[in-house]
Amino acid sequence: MKIQRTKILCTQALAAVLLLGSASFASAQTSDAKTQLAKRVIAAQDGAEMERMFEQLADTALQPLVQKWGERLTALPANKQQSTTDALDAELKKFNVDLIKLISVQATKERANSLPAAYTAKFSEEELKQLVALMEAPVFKKYQTIAPELGSTFVKAIVDGSRSAVEARSKVFDDKAASVLGSSGAAPAKKP
Numbered sequence: 063m064k065i066q067r068t069k070i071l072c073t074q075a076l077a078a079v080l081l082l083g084s085a086s087f088a089s090a091q092t093s094d095a096k097t098q099l100a101k102r103v104i105a106a107q108d109g110a111e112m113e114r115m116f117e118q119l120a121d122t123a124l125q126p127l128v129q130k131w132g133e134r135l136t137a138l139p140a141n142k143q144q145s146t147t148d149a150l151d152a153e154l155k156k157f158n159v160d161l162i163k164l165i166s167v168q169a170t171k172e173r174a175n176s177l178p179a180a181y182t183a184k185f186s187e188e189e190l191k192q193l194v195a196l197m198e199a200p201v202f203k204k205y206q207t208i209a210p211e212l213g214s215t216f217v218k219a220i221v222d223g224s225r226s227a228v229e230a231r232s233k234v235f236d237d238k239a240a241s242v243l244g245s246s247g248a249a250p251a252k253k254p
Contacts, residue, residue: 099190100181106197
């Protein structure tokens with residue numbers, strides 16, 4: 063009787079382990095499926111927009127250097143400013159190319175290491191399937207290709223449409239700033 067009971071308990075324990083194992087396996091499969099879908103969403107984001115983001119990040123990192131060294135250029139004698147500016151521009155271009163490569167490498171690491179987990183945490187498997195369908199669709203690929211052109215057209219229209227109003231407001235500001243500083247903004251009058 064004791065052996066029979068032990069067999070039953072062992073069979074039940076084995077069944078529980080197998081059941082847990084299969085549930086864990088199904089969960090791992092779902093997780094793997096979600097991860098693969100997340101990776102497809104991430105891959106679909108490659109393109110001109112991603113490259114522009116890298117360039118913008120590099121440009122943001124360059125701005126403090128441009129400002130720092132630009133201020134120093136104004137202190138140079140006028141006859142040395144152009145050649146020095148040209149030399150610094152060449153170095154800035156090299157530095158910018160290096161930054162873009164560095165940012166691209168880091169982005170590749172983050173896309174592989176942290177981004178899939180972020181997508182699987184925020185989206186259900188069904189939502190990821192919908193994102194994949196959307197982002198792999200030919201119309202989305204076309205959109206990615208022409209989005210920079212559309213963005214440039216939009217920005218140009220904004221700038222062109224607001225230019226005169228911005229210039230008028232800038233003049234008002236200049237007048238007020240001159241007043242705050244105690245001058246009219248005009249060149250000082252020559253004394254007779």
